[in-house]
Amino acid sequence: MNYGKRRGIIDIRVCEARNLKNPNLFGKSDPYAKLSIGSTTHLTNVHNNGNKCPVWDTKLPAMIVGNVDADELSIEIWDKDKATRDDFIGKTTLDLASFVGPENDVKDAWYKIEPRGEIRLRTKFSADGDHGVPSSPPAPLAIAVSPAQNFPKQFVQPRQTSTAALTQQMSTASLDMFKDANESTGDVLTDWLISLSIPVADAKTYAKKFQEDGFDIVEDLHDMAPEEFDTIGMKKGHLRRVLKAAKP
Numbered sequence: 660m661n662y663g664k665r666r667g668i669i670d671i672r673v674c675e676a677r678n679l680k681n682p683n684l685f686g687k688s689d690p691y692a693k694l695s696i697g698s699t700t701h702l703t704n705v706h707n708n709g710n711k712c713p714v715w716d717t718k719l720p721a722m723i724v725g726n727v728d729a730d731e732l733s734i735e736i737w738d739k740d741k742a743t744r745d746d747f748i749g750k751t752t753l754d755l756a757s758f759v760g761p762e763n764d765v766k767d768a769w770y771k772i773e774p775r776g777e778i779r780l781r782t783k784f785s786a787d788g789d790h791g792v793p794s795s796p797p798a799p800l801a802i803a804v805s806p807a808q809n810f811p812k813q814f815v816q817p818r819q820t821s822t823a824a825l826t827q828q829m830s831t832a833s834l835d836m837f838k839d840a841n842e843s844t845g846d847v848l849t850d851w852l853i854s855l856s857i858p859v860a861d862a863k864t865y866a867k868k869f870q871e872d873g874f875d876i877v878e879d880l881h882d883m884a885p886e887e888f889d890t891i892g893m894k895k896g897h898l899r900r901v902l903k904a905a906k907p
Contacts, residue, residue, distance in 0.1 A: 669758060672780065767779070
């Protein structure tokens, strides 16, 4: 864990670009954008004949940020070619700290692309805890015991941790178990399911089915009707854990 560093999750919608260069001598370009944080990379759809002003309106899967004060968002724009290698159009690198704002704040802004043009992003950074991750590891959750053993109350109740946006979707236990950015599977929904003690293979299968149904981030599950979970084909024990965490 990155104790002492501000962590969280960033949601990004890649809206459009303008005034890009066209790498082709003849014809229009077919641009797409490639966004990376560390080893995690996601692509937008390709806008055929989008040329200098493509419109993508692509909502990327949420990405885990291990240290918002040091990590960067890398953006590259490419021209999709079928017969040859894709052509480079432009790039930029942005400090992730620039996306941090008040809780639930959505930023909508244009960012300069080198050598020419701009890209528009809508972003929301959700911090893992109101003041970042504590400087020392959190105390392990206490194990509940039988009332007959008559242990003092403070030894049988889990420590409650305040969080920003994530508390609507995850239990405190899930957050404590959540993987570090460099240990994750690269998909926040899969990581979240794993944090509920669901085996990795099952978590990947469920995440894929959720995404096929249009629910591609943890936040989306909060809005699902209980009967919609039945279509995923979860094992009963797994379904109970997911419903309890997604709809506390």
